Amino acid sequence: MATTAAKKQEAKLAKNLAHKTHFTKQEIETLMINFKKMTMSKLERTMFREILHNTFEMTDDILMDRIFRTFDADNDGIIDFGEWVTGLSIILRGTQDEKIDFCFKVYDLTGDRIITREEMFHMLKNTMVRQLAEEDPDEGIKDLVDLTLKKMDYDRDGRLSADDFKRSVQEEPLLLEAFGPCLPDDKVREAFLATFTQTKMDTSDSLGLSTL
Template structure:
């Protein structure tokens, strides 16, 4: 405002507008910064919440595991955390694998989005349960654990499989081993299946004219021991009766259960 006239000059008006604009920008930037900080905090909290929710077992799954396994609540919660860690180790899937459902001789395929894949499962058998065996046996163990035929070990299968491995009764482990050896899941272990299971169990000598003859001889010995009804194949009932009479026959056709030392070590780790 001019002292002489008492009127506001254009220069003063422009100066005031600049100041007001600067104050407005300052206030706006302050609000924006606060909003960004708040959003960042919310995002961080959400990520932490999502992570915690993934690692926390649902009530439904917990109750099912308590009902169907030999584990306590705290053991189930600990095993679920191990399960979540194993999932993070899965190998990246190709686009074709992501869009395809798994198929198997054990039933219709089930499409699932998350679980322990075969590569990680095989490493678990080797490193944690000291099961070192042929690829076919590894695949059969995976298939029997994967009761849902999902191509992945889902939580329910994880708990049930570990229950048999770590706390299973002789009856439960007998049925498990039989399922592993029953390659086409028809309820019998036939001579052809025995041949596939046993052909790598004998040390072949260079002078042997027909190495497979030794396997065939072994099959006849096994049949005389396990084939209770003498029908030329081994049924589940044959197998159960034989194992009851001689528990050492439990893994007659190959290693598919952890030994006592591996079980004790895993259980100790599970309780930590």
């Protein structure tokens, strides 16, 4: 049972996060209930990957690892509740600019604010190799990298900067996930958001409150 002081601290955290994210205070309180069911205080990498796979239907190992690192804002190897809510806010309800920045960070494998030809090849090979029927799928992936650079590399320096990526997505939104799926699709997103309503109903029922 949480103490009065702990409850006040949680309420303050929910209020602060409501100002910084696209969730209401009530929704954040619901997320807090669900977060406690998954883990007492923080998400380890393995559990986080299980959530991405089971809840958000993501399967790419490289991208799941990069999503973990992008959620983990303080780079301490674990995701606390604030990081969890902030990350979910972006992937579920983020603005276009927020999603562009998020996806770029996921694709920037070395964290140097540049996506190189090698990084593109590495990500596309991981996601595309099963779909290519050629004897040497690497050649098909190299061609895809060349086509992608031709379309997205505005300053023609052979790599993608954050500005190149942003300009490309603003002109063609489908390029947002050019190097692999790192955002939940609409069906998965709506299913997750629906859990807010269900948790509210369950909580009300347990308190003997009407949900009408």
